[in-house]
């Protein structure tokens with residue numbers, strides 16, 4: 001839309017502003033914590049994640065082996081559950097009314113689905129954050145946005161301690177669309193009173209799986 | 224701002240329709256004269272700013288490496304400024320490589336024209352918007368309205384402000400000047416589809432906004448957003464939010480336009496680990512905000528199929544050219560400085576007459592507008608020139624700022640710019656008085672003389688407090704006494720004691 | 726130790742009691758005190774108001790007056806003002822450098838390195854917290870912004886006050902909020918300043934203390950002025966005045 005002249009002129013303005021002797025690139029001291037202290041997937045990390053998620057009023061369920069039962073319990077009261085490609089089939093055994101995104105559902109169709117069940121890419125214990133990157137079992141972004149309930153299964157070895165740990169994991173595929181989720185949607189715009197559940201899913205439910213299930217076939221490296 | 228002919232009970236803030244979004248209204252003291260009288264506003268602000276700053280204090284204290292993160296954040300930003308040309312072209316290349324289109328805009332008019340053209344080409348008459356300071360700054364909604372395009376703000380507070388015909392008064396919580404009763408009023412009379420019998424419960428109000436916006440999200444063809452940061456190395460753009468309106472806008476429409484100030488670029492993907500800790504904890508006082516979205520160009524089968532990134536100058540290169548003022552461009556718009564500022568807490572955001580209020584506004588607005596440049600604004604009584612004086616230099620902002628912007632020093636520097644514009648100006652009475660004062664204050668002898676004169680007055684008044692002084696002293700004595708003056712000068716006391724040292 | 730007192734322009738003319746208290750206190754602690762005759766002002770008011778270039782002469786006078794500290798004339802310089810010490814440390818050299826006087830900037834930095842705020846001098850240099858004072862009153866302490874955030878004097882003043890015989894310290898609510906003085910801010914933005922000092926006065930009155938103290942007469946002038954206007958009965962005393970007060974020479978408020 002804009003001709004090369006505008007671009008060239010803006011870049012020229014920037015160069016002029018920096019002067020004939022532009023400031024030297026600054027060295028960046030990175031002596032903050034580059035890695036968390038809790039080991040990935042440790043019981044402490046899982047406890048912290050659960051605690052922080054609950055602090056944001058997400059529903060947290062701890063599971064060790066029977067993911068299907070945990071998932072079924074969290075979705076027992078809904079009649080339609082959207083399941084993106086790549087969610088392990090053995091998690092679905094207790095579900096009825098599963099819906100697939102093939103062919104891709106329209107926005108209105110999505111709006112008529114009650115819940116969505118997904119995996120995740122990584123979870124940050126310290127901040128109570130689950131990150132989706134569109135890998136297997138996570139679907140395109142709209143799937144986890146329009147339905148009012150989002151059930152996400154987090155496996156132990158996906159749980160890292162701190163933000164830098166997660167950024168390091170995500171850096172393997174930085175171009176994927178990323179969604180960082182910390183609790184259900186919320187607003188504090190009216191007198192700073194926090195109201196949970198606005199436009200995004202109002203109901204976030206997280207299953208934290210402490211040990212490999214289904215014969216240890218589930219690992220976080222499936223992406 | 225669109226004009227409404229709604230119920231007379233909802234009066235827009237500010238009352239007079241503002242001119243340019245970057246600076247409207249009178250000088251700071253004149254505007255504050257109005258806002259200081261609004262007891263309701265002051266009560267709202269007092270509670271709100273205190274709540275949020277206590278939260279911030281708690282979650283920043285929780286991180287043992289908070290100071291190291293601030294140091295890293297400050298250094299990354301300084302590095303960005305030093306390498307801005309190369310980082311911008313790198314960002315452009317990576318966005319383009321992933322199917323995005325990059326546009327450049329030197330000023331508000333250019334940016335508005337670019338966005339309008341994109342929306343027109345998409346054939347849309349209505350667009351949904353994510354809260355964005357950059358689009359506020361350029362007055363994009365008005366420009367779109369002039370082209371027959373309805374821009375719907377989707378952030379709750381931003382929607383309140385839009386429906387009320389207000390200007391925002393806070394960077395993060397733009398409707399902080401409105402309480403629940405006023406919001407109920409605004410929704411009932413202006414929303415068009417407010418449920419009957421809507422109460423003033425925050426939850427109910429939020430749910431009314433959800434219902435009001437839902438259909439618009441689902442049918443929108445075009446969305447417009449700002450950007451909290453963009454990564455040069457990967458072409459990734461990030462938006463940080465709470466309500467999910469951002470995700471709706473960034474995901475559902477076919478076309479996405481992002482308007483971003485050129486200073487928002489970050490060098491590497493790794494830098495996210497610094498700013499995604501600094502920003503949420505400083506702004507909302509949360510460990511992490513509910514939602515952060517990141518995308519790179521377009522992703523086939525997921526989200527918009529067309530992505531436009533508009534890189535905006537609009538005065539930023541002016542600020543960049545001023546070495547001492549440059550750090551204002553490091554700002555990540557967290558609003559921590561507003562929440563800790565005692566001046567902001569008393570006057571509210573509208574006294575600053577800009578979409579950028581508070582301490583950061585007091586340095587950023589004048590710089591974007593070319594304070595002190597030949598032909599530009601200057602002087603302590605000019606609306607823009609008065610902004611750097613709207614501070615006691617208490618330093619609370621500097622202490623809170625996650626990227627360690629030394630706002631007090633920048634304020635002092637800009638005061639000097641304001642009073643010493645390029646090309647000079649005829650001296651004011653204050654200038655002459657200050658030059659005279661400087662001569663006294665540069666001489667031990669003259670200052671002793673002043674002390675002797677003060678003691679003379681002290682003896683005449685019997686050392687009693689003084690209740691009244693002529694102007695400009697009246698500015699002081701209107702609300703304060705002058706504590707009693709001494710009956711003997713310091714030099715007389717010392718001379719009697721042992722004699723001045725040589 | 727030989728200590729030079731920099732009274733500051735404000736104390737030197739309208740509030741000499743803070744300077745005389747500083748002199749008496751230091752002499753009582755056994756030090757030799759000097760009040761250099763050429764002294765006037767650090768330049769802060771001009772610099773902070775946007776008259777940096779006009780402040781060059783003021784800064785030059787200050788640096789010239791106190792430069793003998795570099796030749797060993799005194800061991801330290803002390804000022805009963807956090808903001809003036811902050812100005813010597815954080816502003817003078819910068820202003821001089823921008824004004825094109827590199828030598829002045831250099832000397833200013835060296836002189837500033839020997840300059841202390843009163844509580845810093847007592848606690849850090851002289852190593853005392855109990856100065857043997859007697860002050861039989863309830864007191865609340867307002868940490869002034871510049872001593873709090875620029876000098877980071879921390880709890881030094883409170884430790885000094887805590888050791889004063891007879892003194893009962895009352896916690897001040899929202900203590901770290903600025904009192905609204907801000908130099909010429911009090912005139913340029915008089916109404917905002919008034920609203921701020923009203924809050925500060927409310928908090929002070931809520932403590933029920935008889936005396937409010939601080940390390941800077943500039944802020945105290947604002948606070949005391951507002952308290953006097955509302956006939957609160959609360960009196961103001963500089964930290965130095967409290968520390969100088971003894972049974973033999975008790976605090977007398979305004980008397981000099």
Ligand code: SF4
Pocket residue numbers: 505553554555556557558559560561583620623624625626627628
């Ligand atoms: S100046 Fe600093 S504290 Fe203020 S909004 Fe910007 S980043 Fe936040």
